[in-house]
Amino acid sequence: SQKIEQNSEALNIQEGKTATLTCNYTNYSPAYLQWYRQDPGRGPVFLLLIRENEKEKRKERLKVTFDTTLKQSLFHITASQPADSATYLCALSYNQGGKLIFGQGTELSVKP
Amino acid sequence: DTGVSQNPRHKITKRGQNVTFRCDPISEHNRLYWYRQTLGQGPEFLTYFQNEAQLEKSRLLSDRFSAERPKGSFSTLEIQRTEQGDSAMYLCASSPASPSGVTSGELFFGEGSRLTVL
Numbered sequence A: 001s002q003k004i005e006q007n008s009e010a011l012n013i014q015e016g017k018t019a020t021l022t023c024n025y026t027n028y029s030p031a032y033l034q035w036y037r038q039d040p041g042r043g044p045v046f047l048l049l050i051r052e053n054e055k056e057k058r059k060e061r062l063k064v065t066f067d068t069t070l071k072q073s074l075f076h077i078t079a080s081q082p083a084d085s086a087t088y089l090c091a092l093s094y095n096q097g098g099k100l101i102f103g104q105g106t107e108l109s110v111k112p
Numbered sequence B: 001d002t003g004v005s006q007n008p009r010h011k012i013t014k015r016g017q018n019v020t021f022r023c024d025p026i027s028e029h030n031r032l033y034w035y036r037q038t039l040g041q042g043p044e045f046l047t048y049f050q051n052e053a054q055l056e057k058s059r060l061l062s063d064r065f066s067a068e069r070p071k072g073s074f075s076t077l078e079i080q081r082t083e084q085g086d087s088a089m090y091l092c093a094s095s096p097a098s099p100s101g102v103t104s105g106e107l108f109f110g111e112g113s114r115l116t117v118l
Helices: none
Strands: A004-006 A010-015 A019-026 A032-038 A044-050 A054-061 A061-067 A073-078 A088-091 A106-111 B005-007 B010-013 B019-024 B032-037 B042-048 B053-057 B064-068 B075-079 B088-095 B113-117
Touching: A004 A088, A010 A019, A019 A032, A019 A088, A019 A106, A032 A061, A032 A073, A044 A054, A044 A061, A073 A088, B005 B088, B010 B019, B019 B088, B019 B113, B032 B075, B042 B064, B053 B064, B075 B088
Parallel strands: A010 A106, B010 B113
Antiparallel strands: A004 A019, A019 A073, A032 A044, A032 A088, A054 A061, A061 A073, A088 A106, B005 B019, B019 B075, B032 B042, B032 B088, B042 B053, B064 B075, B088 B113
């Protein structure tokens, strides 16, 4: 079955630095891959979606890359702020109408 | 508030009791999903509906779990004979989908219903 792996350890960085989170998957490539943010006790909030034929997607301080050869997506937050502290979830779907499968998430902490 | 609404937000029950959660999706969304999340883990897929049709149910879901969406609007998730291992956050999400089932991709989540089984 498909397996998604994110950095299991929490990521601690200094304010202003770039945070880079990793999402690796096994088996065949998904139709698209998404990143969500989740704060404690809240539901996930959608951030970005990237399709299998796209290499990179940007939104404000966020950037996502998708390498189907490495079976990996990288999620970058530039000029990080303490308000960016949260858990970030990677999720993928194998078709445009199917369910999303989530990774376990990576906790990011940005220190002032 | 026009987001996804879930009730109750918190439920504490004794082992063996039945519980029911309700989800009201965004009104124009015909796709509705249920996920379960435990501490330190990502959301785990349970089931999803397109309108009133249940299209897929996780094989991990035991017979004690049942979900309905009778009129294609709100949905309920019932857990019968609860066990301590059922303690988790139950998340509902919705998305728009075409009649052929193509979605925009992103899911809109509610705030979840936290279940504690004593």
